[in-house]
Amino acid sequence: MRGLKIIVLAKQVPDTRNVGKDAMKADGTVNRAALPAIFNPEDLNALEQALRLKDKYPGTTITLLTMGPGRAAEIIREAMYRGADNGYLLTDRKFAGSDTLATSYALSLAIKKLSPFDLVITGRQAIDGDTAQVGPQVAEKLDLPQITYAEEIISVGKKKITVKRRLERGVETLEAPLPLVITVHSSAPECRPRHAKYTIKYKHARSLGELQDTSEDYLQLQKDRPYLLINEWSVTDIDADLEQLGLSGSPTKVKKIENVVFTSRETRVLSPADDDIDNLMKELIEGHTIG
Amino acid sequence: MDNVFVYCEIEEGKIAEVSLELLSKGRSLATRQNCSLEAVVIGSGLKDIEKQIFPYGVDVLHIADDKRLYPYTTLPHAAIVKGLFEQEKPRIGLFGATSVGRDLAPRIASALKCGLTADCTELEIGNHTEIKTKKEFRDLLYQIRPAFGGNIIATIINPETRPQLATVREGVMKNEIHSTGHKGDIKEIDYQKWLSDDDFVIKVIERHIEKSKVNIKNAGIIVAGGYGVGSKENFKLLYELAGVLGGEVAGSRAAVDGGFVEHERQVGQTGVTVRPKLYIACGISGQIQHRAGMDQSVIIISINNDPGAPINQIADYTIVGDLTEIIPKMIKYYQKNTK
Numbered sequence: 318m319r320g321l322k323i324i325v326l327a328k329q330v331p332d333t334r335n336v337g338k339d340a341m342k343a344d345g346t347v348n349r350a351a352l353p354a355i356f357n358p359e360d361l362n363a364l365e366q367a368l369r370l371k372d373k374y375p376g377t378t379i380t381l382l383t384m385g386p387g388r389a390a391e392i393i394r395e396a397m398y399r400g401a402d403n404g405y406l407l408t409d410r411k412f413a414g415s416d417t418l419a420t421s422y423a424l425s426l427a428i429k430k431l432s433p434f435d436l437v438i439t440g441r442q443a444i445d446g447d448t449a450q451v452g453p454q455v456a457e458k459l460d461l462p463q464i465t466y467a468e469e470i471i472s473v474g475k476k477k478i479t480v481k482r483r484l485e486r487g488v489e490t491l492e493a494p495l496p497l498v499i500t501v502h503s504s505a506p507e508c509r510p511r512h513a514k515y516t517i518k519y520k521h522a523r524s525l526g527e528l529q530d531t532s533e534d535y536l537q538l539q540k541d542r543p544y545l546l547i548n549e550w551s552v553t554d555i556d557a558d559l560e561q562l563g564l565s566g567s568p569t570k571v572k573k574i575e576n577v578v579f580t581s582r583e584t585r586v587l588s589p590a591d592d593d594i595d596n597l598m599k600e601l602i603e604g605h606t607i608g
Numbered sequence: 609m610d611n612v613f614v615y616c617e618i619e620e621g622k623i624a625e626v627s628l629e630l631l632s633k634g635r636s637l638a639t640r641q642n643c644s645l646e647a648v649v650i651g652s653g654l655k656d657i658e659k660q661i662f663p664y665g666v667d668v669l670h671i672a673d674d675k676r677l678y679p680y681t682t683l684p685h686a687a688i689v690k691g692l693f694e695q696e697k698p699r700i701g702l703f704g705a706t707s708v709g710r711d712l713a714p715r716i717a718s719a720l721k722c723g724l725t726a727d728c729t730e731l732e733i734g735n736h737t738e739i740k741t742k743k744e745f746r747d748l749l750y751q752i753r754p755a756f757g758g759n760i761i762a763t764i765i766n767p768e769t770r771p772q773l774a775t776v777r778e779g780v781m782k783n784e785i786h787s788t789g790h791k792g793d794i795k796e797i798d799y800q801k802w803l804s805d806d807d808f809v810i811k812v813i814e815r816h817i818e819k820s821k822v823n824i825k826n827a828g829i830i831v832a833g834g835y836g837v838g839s840k841e842n843f844k845l846l847y848e849l850a851g852v853l854g855g856e857v858a859g860s861r862a863a864v865d866g867g868f869v870e871h872e873r874q875v876g877q878t879g880v881t882v883r884p885k886l887y888i889a890c891g892i893s894g895q896i897q898h899r900a901g902m903d904q905s906v907i908i909i910s911i912n913n914d915p916g917a918p919i920n921q922i923a924d925y926t927i928v929g930d931l932t933e934i935i936p937k938m939i940k941y942y943q944k945n946t947k
Contacts, residue, residue, distance in 0.1 A: 331756075333756050333759060358826075416723070417714070417717075417724070418717060418718060418721065418723070418724075421718060445755070445756055446726075446755060446756075447726065447727060447755070448714075448725075448726040448727075449710045449714070449726060450710075450713075450714035450717070450724060450726060451714075452714075453682075453711060453712075453714035453715045453718070454714045454715070454717065454718035456715070457686075457714075457715045457718035457719055458718055462682065462683055462809055462810050463682055463711070463715070464810070465682075465707070465710070465711045466707045466711070479813070482707070483707070484707045484815075485706060485707060485778075486817055487815060487816050487817040487818050488815070488816065488818045489679070489812055489813075489814065489815040489816075490812070490813045490814040490815075491681075491810055491811065491812055491813065492810070492811045492813055493809065493810045493811075494809050494810075503823065503826060504823065567723075568721070568722055568723030568766050568768060568769040569723035569724070569725060569764050569765070569766055570764070570765050570766070570767060571762055571763070571764060572736060572750065572763040572764065572765045573762070573763040574760050574761070574762050574763075575760065575761040575762075575763075576759070576760055576761075583924075584920060584921070584923050584924065584925070584926050585924065585925050585926070586915070586925075586926045586927075586928060587925055587926065587927045587928075588927070588928065588929065589927060589928075589929035589930065589933050589934045589937065591937065591941075593927070594927075594934065594937040594938055594941050595941045595944070595945070597909075597925060597927075597938075597941075598938060598941040598942045598944075598945050599941075599945050601886070601907070602942075602945050602946060605729070605754055605761055606829075606885055606886050606906070606907055607829060607853050607854075607886060607942065608729070608780075608942075608945075608946050
């Protein structure tokens with residue numbers, strides 16, 4: 318079996334478990350600057366599936382592709398520390414405000430530019446939106462088949478791949494041709510930790526944006542070791558139609574945002590009486606805690 | 609034209625529960641907008657399937673019956689739904705937020721370049737005025753959903769594109785029969801023209817029922833038990849409550865050591881650290897080692913017959929009493945208030 322060319326799509330997401338008051342902007346879009354940013358958890362599951370294929374089939378290369386602000390280069394480095402070979406950051410103000418349709422349009426253009434490839438692997442969904450839409454939409458725009466909710470890539474043969482998929486009440490095993498888009502479910506194995514060798518090798522990997530205010534020595538280092546460059550692509554690099562990006566390319570609009578108000582930490586003591594339990598359940602449902 | 613469509617999932621000859629719930633919701637949305645409710649069923653061996661569908665007030669059932677169309681695979685179903693939507697031009701299209709609906713709907717949205725909102729918890733009809741242009745839109749679908757890890761509730765609209773697509777999880781909408789005697793029209797979908805051999809490149813080799821692995825770390829709702837639960841038998845109540853709320857069961861170290869619950873479910877310093885939206889602590893006294901693993905939970909409910917249990921100090925709600933009496937009531941009133 319020859320080595321595979323794999324593109325892993327990943328997103329840097331605000332850690333929604335640590336959300337403060339200034340998390341949303343007035344227009345209803347996310348104020349990313351105000352939140353700690355992390356590697357989207359299911360994209361790490363996706364990276365692990367790619368790394369396992371690289372372990373199994375020598376000669377496999379893994380390219381990490383992400384779209385986001387300049388600091389999203391962090392997750393490309395993080396992927397390199399774990400075994401990815403290189404990375405591309407799609408970054409441009411003109412991408413701002415994109416919903417899943419506009420995002421998948423931009424990503425699909427970048428993927429086409431990285432052609433040929435055997436697999437696009439990504440997480441099922443990102444924790445900031447939980448939509449699970451970008452994977453299938455990228456597949457549609459590339460006119461490729463897809464396997465979503467994947468739990469395990471069982472084997473890869475000549476032009477054929479076998480994948481186990483997680484369903485609500487069971488699993489199914491599918492056989493598909495290459496190239497293919499796969500989205501990986503959180504029930505797949507967790508991603509391995511950083512590898513010491515790669516962490517040293519890629520410690521100085523930087524995107525052009527990050528290199529802007531850097532010293533001469535650093536620029537020389539980058540010149541001597543071209544693998545340290547994290548590629549940056551703008552709207553023009555992927556030849557995108559501006560109408561299909563950002564707010565104008567996004568059919569969904571946010572009409573209203575309501576913050577879920579958390580009650581204070583003052584303990585309320587209830588009795589097991591029917592009224593008390595009835596009211597408690599109503600409160601939890603109205604507060605969108607359950608239901 | 610301009611009607612409400614529901615894509616119905618089918619498993620072994622039966623319409624999925626989530627699809628019946630969507631038909632119920634679809635009926636009220638169609639009535640509200642004075643249009644018809646239309647169902648789409650794609651599968652194999654669908655004789656008499658209308659008997660399950662028409663009682664929900666469906667006016668038109670679009671059907672594609674072919675042995676190549678079951679079990680579900682993405683490409684042929686996507687090609688047929690896309691073709692049908694282009695032909696019928698619905699105003700709204702609803703899908704279950706399942707491993708089928710969330711696989712299919714985004715593909716349709718991408719092909720038709722229209723908006724899709726995932727995992728809606730409420731669907732309403734309302735108007736909208738665009739602030740900048742003062743442009744008015746009447747009878748839009750308000751797609752209401754939690755976002756950002758449940759920290760906000762967003763109302764999403766698709767003013768310009770049709771159909772307005774949404775997915776909804778099972779159990780969110782009510783399953784309500786419209787009228788047992790209701791009859792609609794059956795229309796065979798002329799689907800062959802939309803399919804090619806390339807749509808059948810993915811083969812389902814095998815399917816079976818298999819429980820998913822325990823994963824309390826990512827659970828949004830956790831029902832946890834301590835030594836005070838008393839027995840493995842009583843832990844079944846916790847499983848029942850967790851099942852109804854869509855959560856996971858966890859235990860304290862004492863409950864694990866007592867053999868009431870398996871080790872993978874242990875919360876605390878020597879177990880897993882969790883931070884769900886809701887943590888229901890049943891019969892857990894709340895030693896510091898346990899609290900360290902769960903005190904970041906958004907809402908904590910403690911059920912304990914000891915009003916002085918340390919866990920009550922960090923709880924938002926404390927219910928003092930017998931959990932074998934309280935848990936069944938919680939299930940009862942949850943069901944009463946949601947359905």
